[in-house]
Amino acid sequence: NPHKNKFDLRRVRLVVGGQALSHFEYKFEYEFQGAGSRNLLDAYVDAHLFPSASFRIGQFKEPFSLDQMTKDKDIVFAERSLGYYLTPLRDVGLMIHGTGWEDRIIYGLGVFNGDGEDDSVGGDQDSPEFTGRLVLAPFKNRGIPLANNLQVGGSLSYIRADRNNVSVTAKTTGLTTFFNVASSAKFNVIRSVEDRTRLGAELAWAAGPVDVMGEYFQVIFRDIKTSSAQFDTNLRDYYISLLWMITGERPGFRNGVFQPISPLKSIWRGGWGALGLAVRYDVFLADDSVYDNLVNAGDSVKEARAVTIALNWWLDPCTRLILDVTRTDFDQPLLVGRDALMGTALYSDREDVFTGRFQFAF
DSSP: OTTOOOOOOOOOEEEEEEEETTTEEEEEEEEOOSSOSOOEEEEEEEEEEETTEEEEEEEEEOSOOHHHHSOGGGOSSSSOOGGGGGSOOEEEEEEEEEEETTTTEEEEEEEEOSSOSTTSOOOSSOOOEEEEEEEEOTTTTSSOGGGTEEEEEEEEEEEOOOGGGOOEEEEOTTOOEEEEEOTTOTTSOOOBOOEEEEEEEEEEEEETTEEEEEEEEEEEEEEEEOSSOEEEEEEEEEEEEEEEETTOOOOOEETTEEOOOOOSSOGGGTSOOEEEEEEEEEEEEEOHHHHHHTOOBTTBOSEEEEEEEEEEEEEETTEEEEEEEEEEEEEEEEEEEEOTTTOOEEEEEEEEEEEEEEEEOO
């Protein structure tokens, strides 16, 4: 919508955390932005009982995907990839996680409710979701500078699902919903589904001032049954991104997660801060069965391709400016609004978004 220009408080969060008795850590994170009255994001306790194994219980991100596990304040684009909406996000559960082999193996394995955040609507079945992520960094601390920050990983999530689990909403960088499937989508109410499997593969490498990341996501719903059909549905996404630190800072990874950039010399101390240029190509794909049974063409699209260029300027370790330009092309026109006077539907097969963001985190 070319007339949709506005200021926005994208995230306003308060994080409280600390240590207790040397073996326990806790974290509470609350989101104040938005019209909802409850925005609790994280509420968990970590018990560090063994050198290579810790136990976490509460509400937190399920261990899945580099894109999901990287903190919001550290991503170098205005928004995450389209594939982020295929990840499990946050849920309530129990997880074992840690590192081994001198931090060359990073893992997380958990069991969760499978219904999302704590106050989400529960399903008809009491079946837990099992989620795990494994990352290998075989050349970490081996004295090979070019390969020190090379890592490869995979993620897996499985649940014996019910109709409430058939729910996926994906948005563009402009926060336009271009894909939405719910248990009562289209003209057929979903009566049951056998299971849901999420798959993820990731590859990341940083050397000198350059960082490259790529991921593949897949969500498979098996044996969805409506009043008139039975079918499987497959959703996929893949992206590749490149970050170049113009001012020479060295991006890197720790515990399998992209680390925050700290300027070599901040602007307040006679320097220029840190400048980084990032580029990303992202593709979202859905099966034909989605159009046939779950969504109306125009309300959702089955293919979206996005190209993003983002300029990051870290004035100091706490303050950053982002200028992000993203073009998203759809395989067919998407309903984006209605004419205020005539009431006619407005469709577009492309979205161009310019985002300027000021970020302060301390």
